[in-house]
Each structure stands twice: as structure tokens, then as C-alpha cells.
Amino acid sequence: MVPAGFSKRHYLTIMSAILKNEPGTGAQFAQEAINQTLEPSDKVRFLRDMVRIRNFEERSNKAYSQGRIGGFLHLYIGQESVAISAASLMGPNDHMITAYRDHGHALAVGMSMNECMAELYGKATGCSKGKGGSMHYFAPDKNFWGGHGIVGGQTPLGLGIAFALKYQGKTGSCLCFLGDGAVNQGAFHESLNLASLWDIPVIYVIENNGYSMGTSQARSSAYPEYLAKRAEGYNMAWDVFNGWDVYELRAGFHRAMHRAHTESRPTIVEIATYRYRGHSVADANSKVYRTKEEIEQYENLFDPITRWKNTLINEGVITEEDYRQLNHEALQEAEAAAQFAEQSPWPTEADITADVYHEVDHQTESGLTGKHFFND
Amino acid sequence: MSRQIDYRTAIREALAEEIERDPNVFIIGEEVAQYNGAYKVTQGLWAKYGDKRVIDAPISEAGFIGMGVGASMLGLRPVMELMFWSFAYVAFDQMINNAATVRYMSGGLLHCPIVVRGPANGGTNVGATHSHTPENLFGNMPGLKVVCPATAYDAKGLMKTAIRDNDPVYVMENTKLYGELWDVPEGEYTIPLGVADVKRSGSDLTLVAHGRAVITCLKAAELLEAEHDIKAEVVDLRSIRPLDEQTILDSVRKTHRVVVVEENKPFCGVGAQITAMIQEKAFDDLDAPVARVSAIDAPAIYSPRLEEVQLPRPMDVVTKALSIC
């Protein structure tokens, strides 16, 4: 019954919604206060943000296949609603950090397509001057702290960001994203214990897309239930919600952020979502560990962009024509970003040893004593 | 005002002064607060500065060190104690993949002003798991700084600089030195990283060392002078990265003979780096091959009798020196 790839739980969550054919699941969440205060322009912005992420990634995918981009390219296509919903709730003291599948989060917090695309091309105009690549985007001015390539390695950092907020007496939170595979890393469990022990306002967001590379949750987690329920072992709150409806996502994130803001308590939230593409673009097995039908089924019934578009049409906020226009603009923006990246200069050889040490870059007294680099 | 305090007290003074100077500085580690520190370096600090500035962490090095790295990105200055540097390995990912690279991978948008400190030494009969000296491992990583003080004076001045530094600085202390008394002036002073110190001057031979090997070299120098009329100069690196190559080269050009001494293992050790540097930059000044003395190349042995043999002793340095003089 359950396809080999899916964990039973993940499959059942998705399938029960399919069977109940509940395009309106969002309706109940639309009534929540956090969604009632939305202006039509906010709702359109959410749609635009998702469409921009998808167009950016489709364009980057094209550049990758043309050999313009090196290394890995982990596409977020299918999961866009998660990042934009979280970002839509962030105030000045709310922060975000994630793993290597980070393009969606970066654009959601307001990084530009140009700097993100140029980073993929390895150009000097990239957000990290071409030093980080796809997996390592950063924008501290937008409270976005990466972009981390080691599975689970960002989880203590997210804890530390939230710790710093508390230390500085700020009411805020850190949304720390991770995958369903990352929950098995030790550093994550150490972070959970410390977060709960010390009342740290961190929110661990498990984007459960069913797979860690080619390994399903059923084959990676000994615990058969919700991954978030592991929180109980750390006396921590947890929550699970669907990842395809912006209203539901916002309501869920709001509950966790409210807990962080008012009680300084951590939460694990688990979100059922799905990635349409391979683990990375270079994932030759992307249709081997799961069926084509599984991918199509999700895409047809749960695509977050299609669903949000339909919600907005039903609400009379936009028309099909508005959507086409929006999509067209995003397509053009992505194309322009690719051109920008294409025409941007490469970093210079001297740039290789810049940005290693703060003190050296700033030529402080401390940066001038002793040898920091050893090629000569 | 001249006075004598021990190495552990000198570090404690540095920590206390920096806590008072900068509200972003705090100490975190296992048993650092209520227990007063496994080696009493932080004794009394919790009583004086309270829960916010001196924090007891559970046994969770990857967790609390990673947390410190994250907190430093927002401007805090955590000073994190490892009960032993040997325990760094369970936090390796945080200390290398995160601390050493976030600045680079963000194209300089972030920096990571952390200090990780604690003892890194053998010689206390606690077996291989508790006797690692990883200055070469961490020194290998661009983005990190590594400091190995030999005296109380250096320990205090270097620690204060490390805390004020805007890059990750890993300070490797030594339990066998914690109780040693040294002249330390009253009041504030700092010592820059990357500046070596000539601990004894001489004309016939240069001994290059860091950490407790400096003390071993000072004893060896006395023996060489008393028994063989050889005047050895002792260069204390103090800081491994950044490294003061100039002071080493100046000494070599004066003495023409060098022994590089370390308590670490020989393969890819700090001594290997320095030896390569000397042969490349001062080849014509050498009257003999550069010699090395390191720990005997095996995991640290427990047996008290033999562990003493495994680590460089003054006599080992003398023997090696005589072989090139």
C-alpha cells in the first residue's frame, strides 16, 4: 500500500488529505487572527515570493545544465510555501538559519535574485563574493545566518543565535530549519537538550520532504511516529502541520513564535512537504527511490503555488491573468539575474585569501603581527 | 609592583578583567561555575559574576561550543572551556566547519569572536584519550588562531588579547603548568598574537618550542651551558597561528644551529612546519641540519614511569643538541 519511499506516517498525512480531497483545509486556518489581519497585498506578495523562488530555481537549473554552475544545486521546488510563510512572520528580532537547500529561504527574507544567482556562478558580485556557493548564502542584515552544508551542523548555531537574543534581553526567536534526515544527527539532540534546559527561544523546523537523499524516513528513523515528537524526550513543545497551505503554515509558525516570544520556550515543528526534483540536480536516482506517480500525485494535488493561487482567485484577490503576469515578471527577473551573473566579474586570485581573518581584513594591530598565511 | 602568581591565577585574572570590561564576554563550560572549574581556573568567578556571565553546561561539547559560535555571530564573546582539549574532537564539526569557515563562506559578512580554552597536555598519566595536544590540527585551519602559553605572564596577556580578538582563538593551556609561579605585574596588559618571545638568549644554538616544551628547553639550556659550555637561545613561539617567523629566523641567523622541540607527535607537527620554513629561508645560515625532538610516536602511554620517557625531557634536548653541535 505505502510506496517504498514514504514513511507510513508521511504517506498517510498526504494520502488522507488526498482521499478527503480537502482543497479547503486552509479555510479553517484562514480564520485565525494571524491570517485575518492580512491585507490583499500581503497575500499577493506571498504568491509572488513563491513564484519568484520557483522561477529563480528553474533558471538556475538551466544554468546548471549549461555548465555555468559548479558543485551541487539543491532545489527547493515544491517546498516554497514553508520558507515564505516563516519569513512573513519575522519581526526585527526574529532570525533564520537553514541547511544547504537554502535558495528559498534566502529569497524569502529578501535577498536579491542577482546576488543569489551570481553566487551560484561563483562571481564576485555574489552574496558571498563567490566564496560560499549554493549551499552557503548569508545575509546578516536580513537576519539570515546561512546556508550550512553539514547536515545538522547548523542546529547548535540556531540555538546560539536565540541564546544571544535572550542574553541581550531582546524578545525574539530563531527559526532553525533542518531536514528529516538531519534529525538523526547528534548535534541536533544536544541542541534540543540545551534549548529546553535553558529556555532558549529557538524553533526547530523539520521540513519533512520524505527523503534524505535516497533514504526514506522509514529507513532512517527508528521512531515510527512524528519526528517532532522526539521533543517529548526533552520536555519540549512540538507541533505538526501541512506544508502546502500558507494559512496553515502561518498559523503553525505563529504558535511556535508566540511561545518563543512570550515564554522563551523552544518548539520543534514538523512540516509535511515534498521536493519534486532530485536531492541535488545531479541526483541520477531521483526517480528510483520513489515512483514517478508519487511525484506527480503530490505535484497535482498539493503544489503550494497552485493551491495558494486558487485560494486567492476564490477569495477574489487575483485573477488568472494577474497570476500569469506575476509569473511572467518573475521569469524575467530570473532571466535578468542570469544575465547579471553571466556578465559579472570573477573574484580575483587575491580574493582567495581575503575574508579569512577579520583582523587581517581590517588591518588591525592584531592582524599585522605574525604570519597568518603560509604559502611563502 | 612585582609579585608572583601561578599560571592558573593569571588566566583567572584575565577572564575576570575581560568580564568586567565587556558585557558581551561570558564563560561557559562543564563545571566552570558552581564547581569552580575542574582545574580551578575559574574559581570564584561564578560567585562574583553570577549565572549570566559564568554558565555551567551539561556534557555536550558540540552543543555548547556550536551555540557559542552562533551567539558570537550576533556579537557575543563566549569564552568556552574544554575540560581537556582532548574533548574537542566531539565538537570538531562546530570548531572547524562552522567557527573556521563562516566568515569565509559569507564573503566576510560575519565573524566569529570566540575563545575556546582549556588544558592540552600529556604527562599526567591519564591515558591516550585525555592527553592530546592538537595545536597542529587546529593550526592547520585557515580562519583559526592557536595560542600555547608557557608562563603565567604570557597566559594572562595572551588570554586577554584572545578574548578581544575578532576571530576564533583556541588557547591551549597545560595542567602541569597551572601551579607554576611567575612574575606577573599588577594591572592590565596584553600580549599580541603572533609575536614570539626570546626566553633566554644565546649564541651557539637555537631551541624553538611552545607550551611546556619551552620550560623543558630552558632547563636543557642550563645543562648545555653548565656541562658543555654551549650557549642556547630559547625562542618561545607563544602563538602557533599567527606565527612569528621573523624571530625564529633572526635567532637562526645568529646561532646557525636549531633544535625544534614539542610535546606533540612528530608527524605533521608544528616542528615539521618550522623545520621546512627554516631550510627554505635560512639554508645558507645553517651549519647543521635542523633537528627535532617530539613525543615518542605512539598514543600517550598510561604507565607513569614510561609516560615521562615518552615526552621530551631536558636530557633528550641536550642529547639532540649535542648531535648537531
Ligand SMILES: Cc1ncc(C[n+]2csc(CCOP(=O)(O)OP(=O)(O)O)c2C)c(N)n1
Ligand atoms: C554530516 C553530513 N553527512 C552527509 C552529508 C551528505 N548529505 C547532504 S544532504 C543529505 C541528505 C539530508 O536530507 P534531509 O536532512 O532530509 O534534507 P533534504 O535534503 O531533504 O532537504 C546528505 C546525506 C552532509 N552534507 N553532511
Ligand SMILES: [Mg+2]
Ligand atoms: Mg529530507
